[in-house]
Amino acid sequence: MPWTTVLIIVPLLGALSMFALPEGGALQARIHAVVASLITLVLSFELLRRFDRDAGGLQLVDSHDWASSVGLRWTTGVDGISIWLVLLTTLLFFIAIAYSAFAWCDRPRAYLGLLLLAEAALIGLFVAGDLVLFYVFWEAMLIPFIFLVGLWGDENRRSATIQFVIYTMVGSLIMLVAVVATGILAQRHTGGAYTFTIADLAGVDFTERESTWLFAGFALAFAIKLPLFPFHAWLPKVYSAAPILVTALLAAVMSKAGVYGLLRVGVPTFPVGADNLTPVLLTLAVLGIIYGSLVAWRAETMRLVVGYSSLAHLGFIVLGIMAFDLQAGQGAVLQMVNHGLVVAATFGIVAMLARTGSEQMDRVSGLGAGAPWLGGVFLIVAMAALAIPGSNAFVGEFFILAGVFREHTWAAILACIGMVYAAVYMLRLYQDMMNGPRVGDGRKAEFRLPDALAILPIVLLMGLIALWPQSIVGGTRESVKRAIEPARAVAHPPAGVGEVPLP
C-alpha cells in the first residue's frame, strides 16, 4: 500500500466529502471530519510502526511518473525527520478537529473542510520527495489558512489576512523562481534529464555562486514562513486575529514548514551556499531569540506572549540546523516536535483563560484559586515552554546549544540571554494570570471534559519525551546525518576533518 500517498488522500477526501453534504448538514460534517482525521491519525501510527528507525533516506516511498519530460515525479516518503512532523500534524489536527467538532464551531462544514485541507497539504509537504511537489504543497497549505484567518478571524481579520497574503506571496514567488532555477541549473550540470527529486538534487555540484543564490532564495521563503526575525511582521497580526485554534495550528505545525524546508531542501541541496550564509542565519536567529524574548516579556495579550516566545523558540531550532552538527541537528528535530506540542498546549490554555472574558494580560489575576487543575497543568506547560531542565523542551534546547557551542560559541552565548528571559516572560504569563489578588472568575477557566481530552494527551506526550527522549531522537540520527554532512564537510574542509570528526 502506498502509505504516504494515502495519508495525503484521506484528509483530502474528508474535505471533499463536505461538498456532498446538504447545506445544513452540520452533524454529518462533524462526523465526516472527525472520522477522516481519526483515520489519518491511525494510519500515521501504522506508518511509524513500519518505519525503520535505523535507516537513512526516504522510506515507504511511493513514486510515480508524473511528467517525465520535465522531470516531475510524484515521489512521497518519510525519513527520520519527516516522520515526526507527520505524526505531529496528524495528532494536532485530530485534536483540533475533534475539539472544534464537539466544543465549538461556526459554519462547521466549511471550517472543518478547510482544516482537513490544511492537514492534507501539510502532510503532503512533509512527505514530498520531489521539489515541485514540495512547492505545490507549500502553496496549497496557505490557501486554507488564508481562508481560516480571513473568514473566522476577529474584527482585524481583513488587514491581518492581507498582510499574511502579501508576505507569503513574496516568499512563494521567490521560492518558485528558486525551484525552477534549481531544476534548470541541475540539468545543466548533470547533462542528463530534468529532475526535481530532492535526493538526486543533493548530489548535484552547483557552483558556489549558484549554490549561494539558490540557498538564499529558499532560505528567504523559509524565513518568512517560520517566521525568522525580521520577517515576522505578519505574525502578531495574524496570530491575534485568527481564531485561537487556528493560531495554535499555525504556530505548532505550519511554522515547522520553514525549519523543515531548511533541513530537507536548503542545507543538503546547497551545502556551499548554506555554509556561506551561515553567519547571516545565525545572526538573525540570535537576534530573533533576544528580540522575541524581550517583546514577549512586554506583550499585552496572552496570545502575543506565546506568539513572540514562538519567534524566540524557532530561532533556537534554526541555530540547531545551521550548526551542521549532528547533536544540534538531532536536537533541532526533537525541538520541532517539542515546540509543536508545547505551543499547542499553551494556546489551548490561553483559550481556556480567555473564557474569563479577555485575553488582555492586565484584566484578570489570581485565577488559580478558582481553577486548581488548570493551575497545575498550566504550570507544567509553562515550565516546558521556558525549557526548564527536566522538561521535554530542555532536551532539545540543551543539545542544540551544545552543538552550537562547539561550532559557533558566540551564538550559543548570546542565545543564553533567551534562556533567562524565557523564564521571565513565561513566569509573567503564569503568575499574572494564576496568582495574586483574585480578579475574575477562575471557575470559568477551569478544565472541562473537552479541554481535558484535548490538552492532557499533549501534556502526557511531553512527559513521555522528557523521560525518554530517545524514543524520538533515536530515529533521527541517519537522516540528520545525511542532511547536514555535505554542509559540514564544506564548513570543515578535509584538512580539518581529522581534527573535528563528526560526532
Next chain:
Amino acid sequence: MTASVLGWLVLGLPLLGALVLSLWPSEPPQTVTRVIGCGSMLLAFILTLATWGTLLGENPEERTHVSSLWRWIEIGDLRVDLAIRIDQLSVLMMLVITGVGFLIHLYSTEYMAHDVGYRRFFAQMNFFVFSMLLLVEAGNFVFLIIGWALVGLASYLLIGFYDDRPSAVAAARKAFVINVIGDVGLVFAAFILLAKTGTLDFDQVFASAPKTLDGYAAEAVALLLFVGAAAKSAQVPLHTWLPDAMEGPTPVSALIHAATMVTAGVYLIVRCNVLYELAPSASNVVAIVGAITLLLAATIATVQVDIKRVLAWSTVSQIGYMIMGAGLHAYSSSMFHFLTHAFFKALLFLGAGIVIHALLGEQSLDRMGGLGKHLRGVMLMMAIGCMAIAGVPGLSGFFSKDAILAHAWSAGALGKCLWVVGIVAAALTAFYMFRLFFRTFMGPDREGGYEHLHMPGWAMTVPVAILTVGAAIVGWIEIPGVWDAMTTWLDPVVAGGPLGPAEVTHSAEWITGIASTLVAAGGIVVAWQIFGRDPKRRLELAGVARGPRSVLRDAYRFDDIFEGTVIEPTKQIGEVFLTKVEPRGAQGLVDGASSLVRVISGVISRLEGGLVRGYTAAMVGGVVVLGLIATVLLRAN
C-alpha cells in the same frame, strides 16, 4: 537489597508521595495528607539509613554504586542513561535531606494545620525532597542539572505558597529567575565538558578531565559551575533572592532555604572537586567570593528586625564559610560544616517558627521580647542553637567552623586574609545571634503583653528537640587530634587532586580554636551589653550610626543596583521594540505595497460576500484542474 536498589527506592518514595497527593481528586482529609506526606519521608529516611549501613559494610574504596534504569538518549556520540550514583558523598547528603526533611515534615503537620492548601503544601514539599535527592544521587551532569532545576522549581512554588500575596509572588519570581541564571552557568559548563571530554558521565568526565581539559578550559568550567553554585547557594552577587524567599512558610525556610537546597552549591563543588583541582585561579575566586559573602551577610544580619530575615542572612553568611572552605580545597571540612549547619539552622528556623506560630504570624523583633517566661522549653533549645552557630566550644558549630578556618590559616597569604575575614564574621555571628535571642526571649514583655499565646504541640516540639540534640553533639564526629570520622568517610571521593587541602598543623588548630572562642565570647558579651542586660540601652543607642545602619538594613542596596542596571533598561528596550519597532515594521511594508493592498482587499471583501461553499469549491476545483492540465500537457509533450 543492594545500595543502588535502595537508592532508587529512596528517590521514588517522595516522588510517589507528591504524585498521590497532587492527583488526589479533591482535598483529602488532613490525616491522609499527613500519613502520605510524612510516611513517605520516614520510609525514605529508614531506607537511607539502610543504604548507609550497606556502604559501611563495604571496603571504603568500593563504596561507589552506579545504576541506570534506561538509556535516556543517544545523540551524536553521546550516550546518557537515567542513572544514579550512590557513594559516600551522596549518602551523606541523602541522610541530611531525608532525616532533617522528615523532622520538618512532621513539624509542618502542625504548623500548617490552619492554612488552606494543606495538601498542596505537602505535595510540594515531597516534590522538593524528590528533586533534591535527584540532585545528589544523579550519576551524570544531565540529571544533576535536572535535579538542580527542579529544586529551583520546588523552591519557587513554596516561596510563592501564599499565592494571593503579591510580595510572595514577586519573591518567588525573583528566586526562579536568579536560579535560571545559575542553570545557564551549569549548562555551559556541561557544554565545555562535552566538547572536551565527549561525555557527561561523572566517572568518565573526572577520569578524562586531567588529560583533556587544558588550563583555560578547566578554569572556565570551574567558574561556570560556580555561577550555578553561587545562584543556588546565594553567594554575592546572586544572593538577593534568599532573604526575599522568607515569604514562604517557615518550615520551607528551614528545609529548603537553610538545611538542604541552598547548600547544593557546596555539594556541586565537592562533587566536581577533580575539576577544581585543575583550576587554581577559579578555586581562589570561589574562596574569595565565599569570604566576601560571609562578611557582607554577617554585617547585614546585625541590623535586621524580621526574625526570619536575621536567620536568612545568617544562612547566606554560613554558606559563605562552606564555599570558602570548598575554594580552599578543604572539601571534607565544608561538608562537615554543611552537616552541622543543617542541624543548628533547621533548629533555629523551627524554633523561630514556634515563636511566630505562638504570636499568630508576628515576625518582627520589635513586637517580641520577654518570651522566655512563656516559652521556656523553646528558649532553652534556641539557646543551644545560638551557641552552636556562634561557635561556643563543645557544640557543633565550633568544630566545623574551626575546621574550615584552620585550613584557611594554613593556606598561605590568601588563606590568612580569609582567616581574618572568617574570624571577624564569627564575632559578628555571635553578636547577631544573641541579639536575636535576647530581643526575643529576654527583657520585659512587649508593649501590650501577650494574650492567647498559641502553644506548640508535640509534633512541633519533638523535631526541634531532636535537632537540638544534633546541634549539640554532631560536631563530635570530628575532633582535631582525637578522631576524624568525616574526613575518613569522604576521603575516597574527595582526595587525590594535585592541589588538595593545605596541611593543617596543630598550631593552626590551636590558634583558630582560641581566636574563635574569644571572638564568640566577645560577640555574645557585646550583645548582652546592648540587648540583654538592660533593654533600654538599645533604645538609647538607636541614634548611633544611622547612615551605615540604613545601608545595612537595605542590604547594601544590591536590589536597587540590579533594578537600575539590568531589569529596568531591558524592560524599556522591550517596550520600545513592542510599541515603536513592531507597528512601524509592519506598517512600513503595508504602506510600501499600498496599491496591492487595495486590490487584494477589494477581492477579499467581494469573496466574503459570497458563499463559503462557492469559493472553497472554486479553490479546490482550481487546484485540481490546474494539476490535471499540467499533467496532461506535460505528458503530451
